[in-house]
Amino acid sequence: MEISVRRKQGNFGIDASFHGAESGVTALYGPSGAGKTSIVNMVAGLTRPDAGRIAINGLCLFDSAQRIDLPPEKRRIGYIFQDGRLLPHLSVRSNLNFGMHRTPAGRRFVHFDQVVDLLGIGHLLHRRPAKLSGGEKQRVAIGRALLTSPAMLLMDEPLASLDSARKAEVLPFIMRLGREFSIPILYVSHAMDEILNLATHMAIMEEGRVLACGNIEDLLSRSDLQTFFGRTEIGTVISTVAENPKDSFGLAHLRFGGRILKVQGIQAAPGALVRVRIPASHVAIALKAPEQTSLQNIFPGIICEILDQGAHFVEVRLDIGCALWARITRQSCLNLDLKPGLPVFALIKSVAVSLGASTRIGTPDFMTSCL
Amino acid sequence: MDFFRLTSMELEALRLSLWVSVWAVAASLPFGILAAWVLARLRFPGKSLLDGLVHLPLVLPPVVMGYVLLVMLGRNGVIGALLYKYLGVVFAFNWKGAALAAAVMAFPLLVRAVRLSLEGVDSGLEAAARTLGAGPVRVFFTVTLPLMAPGIITGVILAFARSLGEFGATITFVSNIQGQTQTLPLALYTLTQVPDGEMGAMRLCIISMLIAMAALVCSEILARRFAARLKG
Numbered sequence: 307m308e309i310s311v312r313r314k315q316g317n318f319g320i321d322a323s324f325h326g327a328e329s330g331v332t333a334l335y336g337p338s339g340a341g342k343t344s345i346v347n348m349v350a351g352l353t354r355p356d357a358g359r360i361a362i363n364g365l366c367l368f369d370s371a372q373r374i375d376l377p378p379e380k381r382r383i384g385y386i387f388q389d390g391r392l393l394p395h396l397s398v399r400s401n402l403n404f405g406m407h408r409t410p411a412g413r414r415f416v417h418f419d420q421v422v423d424l425l426g427i428g429h430l431l432h433r434r435p436a437k438l439s440g441g442e443k444q445r446v447a448i449g450r451a452l453l454t455s456p457a458m459l460l461m462d463e464p465l466a467s468l469d470s471a472r473k474a475e476v477l478p479f480i481m482r483l484g485r486e487f488s489i490p491i492l493y494v495s496h497a498m499d500e501i502l503n504l505a506t507h508m509a510i511m512e513e514g515r516v517l518a519c520g521n522i523e524d525l526l527s528r529s530d531l532q533t534f535f536g537r538t539e540i541g542t543v544i545s546t547v548a549e550n551p552k553d554s555f556g557l558a559h560l561r562f563g564g565r566i567l568k569v570q571g572i573q574a575a576p577g578a579l580v581r582v583r584i585p586a587s588h589v590a591i592a593l594k595a596p597e598q599t600s601l602q603n604i605f606p607g608i609i610c611e612i613l614d615q616g617a618h619f620v621e622v623r624l625d626i627g628c629a630l631w632a633r634i635t636r637q638s639c640l641n642l643d644l645k646p647g648l649p650v651f652a653l654i655k656s657v658a659v660s661l662g663a664s665t666r667i668g669t670p671d672f673m674t675s676c677l
Numbered sequence: 678m679d680f681f682r683l684t685s686m687e688l689e690a691l692r693l694s695l696w697v698s699v700w701a702v703a704a705s706l707p708f709g710i711l712a713a714w715v716l717a718r719l720r721f722p723g724k725s726l727l728d729g730l731v732h733l734p735l736v737l738p739p740v741v742m743g744y745v746l747l748v749m750l751g752r753n754g755v756i757g758a759l760l761y762k763y764l765g766v767v768f769a770f771n772w773k774g775a776a777l778a779a780a781v782m783a784f785p786l787l788v789r790a791v792r793l794s795l796e797g798v799d800s801g802l803e804a805a806a807r808t809l810g811a812g813p814v815r816v817f818f819t820v821t822l823p824l825m826a827p828g829i830i831t832g833v834i835l836a837f838a839r840s841l842g843e844f845g846a847t848i849t850f851v852s853n854i855q856g857q858t859q860t861l862p863l864a865l866y867t868l869t870q871v872p873d874g875e876m877g878a879m880r881l882c883i884i885s886m887l888i889a890m891a892a893l894v895c896s897e898i899l900a901r902r903f904a905a906r907l908k909g
Binding site: 350351352378382385389 | 807808
C-alpha cells in the first residue's frame with residue numbers, strides 16, 4: 307500500500323507519505339488532530355487530496371499526475387467508521403447485504419455465513435441498528451465492510467467509542483480478520499495497546515506529517531520516538547515465537563533470532579507469535595558471563611551506542627542478534643568503562659508481554675517477571 | 678337528515694377539490710424534493726435568489742400570484758402560448774390550472790419541510806453507503822430518501838391541506854366555473870353570496886374541517902410509524 311497525499315484544509319495542512327504492508331495490519335498512529343482520519347478519508351475517496359498518489363497492491367486509486375480519481379464506490383475499500391454508521395432504516399441483515407449485493411458475484415471471496423460465524427452476529431440479523439449495543443454495532447459494521455469483498459480494509463479507531471469490556475469483545479474479531487482474509491488493513495488508533503495487539507507495520511503521524519513508518523518492532527525500539535508512545539523510558543520490542551507450551555518449571559520458552567527467552571505467566575500455544583516489550587531499565591549489563599546467578603535470561607552481545615542525555619542514567623543499545631536497549635546509571639557506565647564495540651552480557655530481569663495473539667486477550671501489556 | 682345531503686354542486690366541489698389537491702401535490706413532489714436538495718446541498722451563485730423565488734408564494738398575496746400565473750400561463754401568456762402551440766396543454770380555466778395554482782401556492786411549505794428533513798440526514802451515512810459500492814444516485818434512493826421520509830410526509834400533508842384551501846390564486850387564474858374550477862373554498866364563497874346558501878356553506882365548512890383533521894391524524898400516525906422504524 308502506497309499513500310502519498312497533500313491537502314490543505316483551512317490553516318491545517320496534510321502532507322503525508324508512507325508505505326504500508328501488502329497484507330496484515332498497518333497501524334496509523336498519532337495524537338488526536340494529527341490528520342489520521344483525513345488520510346483515511348482520502349484513501350476511501352470521501353475527500354480529495356490536492357495532489358498525490360494512492361495505490362493499494364498495485365491498484366491505483368488516485369494519482370493527480372495521471373488524473374486518476376476513482377469514486378468511493380469503485381475503490382473496493384471496506385471502511386469501518388469509529389461510529390459504526392449502520393443504516394438505521396435497515397435491519398442488520400439488510401445492512402450486511404447492502405454492500406454485498408453491490409459486489410459482482412464473481413468477485414466475492416467473502417461469504418455471508420462465514421462472516422456471520424466469524425463475528426458471532428447470527429442472532430442479531432433481524433434486529434435494527436438502534437437495538438444493538440456498541441460492540442454489536444461495530445461487529446456488524448466490520449461484517450458489512452468485509453462482505454463487499456474489499457481489496458483493503460480501513461478501520462478508523464473502531465474501538466474508540468467502546469468501553470473496555472466492549473473493546474475486549476471486538477478486538478479478537480479484528481485480530482482474526484488478518485488471519486482469515488489476506489486483506490491489507492489500515493488501522494487508525496491512538497491506543498498503543500491495540501496497535502501492539504494487531505499491527506505488524508506502523509506509520510506515526512504528527513500535525514499532518516508522517517514522522518516515521520516501518521516495521522513496528524524497529525519503530526518501537528527507536529530512542530527518538532519514545533515520547534510518542536507515552537513512555538517515559540526507552541524499551542525494546544521483540545517478536546518471538548512460542549516453543550513447547552511450558553517447561554517443568556512453568557516457564558514459557560519464546561524463540562527469537564536463535565535465542566530463547568524464558569518467561570513465566572503467559573499461556574501461548576506452540577508456534578504462536580508473542581510480542582514482548584523489554585523496558586530498558588529491566589536490562590542490566592555485565593562484562594563477564596555471570597555465574598551462580600538466579601537470572602535465567604542472559605545473552606551475549608556487543609555495545610552499539612551509548613546515549614547520554616545528561617541525566618543520572620545512560621541508555622545503551624546492545625546487539626544481541628537484535629537490538630536491545632539497557633538503561634544503567636551513569637556511574638555504572640563509568641565504572642565498567644563501557645564503550646561501543648565492547649562485548650558484554652545483557653541480563654534481562656523481566657519483560658512486558660504485549661501481544662496476545664493467542665495468549666491472553668484483553669489484558670495487553672501486562673508485566674511478567676522472568677527472574 | 679336533509680342537512681347531511683349534499684347538493685350536486687357541493688358534491689362536485691368536494692370531488693374536484695380532492696382531485697385538484699392530489700394532483701397538485703403528486704405533480705409538485707418530485708420538484709419539491711429536487712428544490713429542497715438543491716437548496717440544502719449545493720452552493721452556487723444566485724442560491725438566495727432561488728430560495729426567494731421558491732418562497733415567494735408564501736409572502737405574496739395569492740391574488741397577485743394568480744394574476745402572475747394568468748399573465749404567464751394564460752392562453753395568450755408568454756409560456757402558455759408556447760405550451761399550447763407545442764404540447765397542446767392549456768391551463769387557463771380548467772382543473773389543470775386549478776391544480777397548478779394550488780401546487781404553486783403549496784410549494785414553499787412542501788420544500789421547507791423536505792429541506793428540513795434533508796438537512797437532518799447524517800451525510801456520514803451517505804458516505805458509508807458510497808464506500809459500500811453504491812453510486813450517488815443509488816445512495817439517494819436507498820439511503821437519503823428513506824431517511825427523509827418523515828419530513829416528506831409532513832411536507833405532503835401540509836401541501837395537501839394548503840392546496841385544499843387555495844382560493845385567491847385559483848379564482849384569479851382559472852375563475853370560478855362550476856364543475857371545472859370551482860373547488861371547495863370557491864363553492865363555499867359562492868354559497869355565501871347567494872340567498873339560501875347558508876346551509877350549503879355550513880356543510881362545506883364542516884367537510885373542510887373533517888378533511889383537515891383527517892390529514893393531520895394521518896400525518897401523525899405515519900410520522901410515528903417511521904420514527905418507530907428508525908428506533909428499531
